[in-house]
Amino acid sequence: MNKIEEGADPSLYDFPSNLQTNLQNPDWWKGLKQLEQLIALPNQPKRQMARWLNLIADLQVREGGDLASAKAALERLIEIFPDSPAANLARNRIELLKLELKAREKSQTVRLGSYEQNIGLKRGLS
Numbered sequence: 172m173n174k175i176e177e178g179a180d181p182s183l184y185d186f187p188s189n190l191q192t193n194l195q196n197p198d199w200w201k202g203l204k205q206l207e208q209l210i211a212l213p214n215q216p217k218r219q220m221a222r223w224l225n226l227i228a229d230l231q232v233r234e235g236g237d238l239a240s241a242k243a244a245l246e247r248l249i250e251i252f253p254d255s256p257a258a259n260l261a262r263n264r265i266e267l268l269k270l271e272l273k274a275r276e277k278s279q280t281v282r283l284g285s286y287e288q289n290i291g292l293k294r295g296l297s
Contacts, residue, residue: 203230221257224248228264232271241268 206223209215224244231241245261245268252258264271 203227217252217255217257221248221252221255221261224251225257225261225264228268232268233275238268238272241272 206227210220210223224247227244228241231237231244235241242265245265248261249258
């Protein structure tokens with residue numbers, strides 16, 4: 172765990188419980204704000220920042236349904252770490268964002284008509 176910066180909110184460093192809880196609540200945007208604060212802190216590991224930016228994109232797709240915001244988070248990742256493997260994954264994911272969003276949409280239900288139980292030959296017609 173990183174050393175808490177002077178003046179930083181200590182609750183930001185309680186990632187496993189505090190942030191995870193906020194991300195699962197209906198007020199998921201609070202977790203989004205926490206992620207932004209974590210990203211803004213200096214000297215954060217590249218791996219964590221990439222994880223948090225991907226998590227922001229996940230939230231935007233899953234909860235907000237906002238393609239532009241999810242794309243912006245992934246583009247930020249590419250801008251910060253242009254030659255990293257995480258940037259390559261982000262480039263691929265940007266191409267698939269529309270499919271991700273479409274997969275989360277509810278499909279229409281098609282109601283079928285009622286049919287006879289016994290579809291085979293009817294017996295005893297004579």
